[in-house]
Amino acid sequence: MPTILPVVYFKVKNMNAREVVKSHQNLKYQYDNDIADVFEEYLQTDYRRAAKELFVAAVGDVEGQRVLELSCGTGAIARGLKQAYPSASILGSDISSGMIALAREIEAAEPLGIQYLVGDAMTQGAVDGGNYDVVVAHCLFCYAKDKTELRSMAQTCYENLRPGGRLVLAVNNDVWTRTSIKRPYRAGVSIFQAPISGRNPVDTQEGEQCQCNVKLADGKTETSWHYHWGEQTCLQMLESVWFSQAKLEPFTLELVPDSQRFDSGYTSFVDFPFSSILPAWKPE
Ligand SMILES: C[S@@+](CC[C@H](N)C(=O)[O-])C[C@H]1O[C@@H](n2cnc3c(N)ncnc32)[C@H](O)[C@@H]1O
Structure with a gap:
């Protein structure tokens, strides 16, 4: 982990994330609050x-291609792909500044040549000219509060691809959602x-707001909120x-x-994955 990570980055808001995120507007910006550094530790x-x-393995070969990652967070997937x-x-975009x-900061400390920008995947339209070979999003759809927002996210994915381009999503796994009662630590985390x-x-229920508590072995916790959308x-x-050619894998x-x-x-992870892979293609 780069040495810069312990620095406190997230004095963006003078509010307690635990108290405010249940309203959708605040839920959209929940990662601006004090969970981002713990999220990086969770990673x-x-x-x-x-x-x-x-x-990253499921996305597969993107050598020489233009890739847009929506909801890139702190850039873990973008870095994995670039490495x-x-x-x-690779351009990473996320609603959370x-x-x-x-x-x-991580890119500055260990440059890989990844670009990042702040953007809302529901409204940002074509990013930097669009026309990407590949669009990926690892945990995006679960932040849509209703089907209108879900559709907006799907449209942004579509709009950013070139004809024949490929989308790879990770969406919350139905089994994980429905059996997610308190579990012992597995591979460093309890969720x-x-x-x-x-x-x-x-x-x-479909569209229901859920709370996710991640507890790390050192006792730190990350609490975040999302909405449940079934894989289908x-x-x-x-x-x-x-x-x-959209299909669940x-x-x-x-x-x-x-x-x-x-x-x-x-x-x-394979024994109890929180997500499933959802690839799809934009027709030629
Ligand atoms: C669980 S994190 C995943 C981050 C990253 N994809 C990863 O797996 O490391 C979810 C991310 O989705 C972002 N997000 C939520 N709603 C969004 C939206 N409407 N547009 C873009 N990003 C969004 C959050 O800010 C957060 O960084």
Whole structure:
């Protein structure tokens, strides 16, 4: 981890994230608050590192291609792609100025040539001319409060691709959502995820707001809020904005080389993934 990470970046708001994010407007900017530095620490756990690396593997070869990452956060996926495919041109975009500030700090400390900008994936339209070969988004759709917002996100993905371009999303896994009751630590993290209504996770409704508590081995916690959209809803939304060949794919150990299949992060993640892969294509 770069030495700059302990620096406090997120005095952006004079408010307590824990108290305010339940309104949608504040939920959109929740990562501007004090969770971003803990989020970066969460990314270092074996479980979350595996999620990132398996997603990078699922995206696959982007050598020499223009790639846009929506909801890039602190840039973990963008860096993973750039390290794997150095000639890719990568632009990361996120609604949170705090997350982008941290992504830029990391880029300044360890330059890879990734560009970052602040933008709302529901409204930003074509970014830097659009026409990307590949658009990726790892955990974006779960921040749409209703189907109108979900559609706007899907449209932004579509609008930014060239004809024949490829989209790769990670969307929340239905099984994870519905069985997410308190679990023991696995690969460095314990996650408690449930509807804020108090409803049993097994009965989570479409569009329902959920709270996710991530607890790290050192006792630090990250609390964030999102909305539940089932995998099929996400897939249908892509089809409704004219993506083709959209299909849900599970994370499997086949995504990693044989030598790494016993890595406890990979096995823990594949055994109980919080997301599924959703690739789709913009027709020629
Ligand atoms: C769980 S983090 C994931 C970050 C990154 N994709 C990763 O996996 O490391 C979710 C990110 O989505 C961003 N986000 C939420 N709503 C967004 C929106 N409407 N447009 C762009 N980014 C958004 C948040 O600011 C946050 O950085």
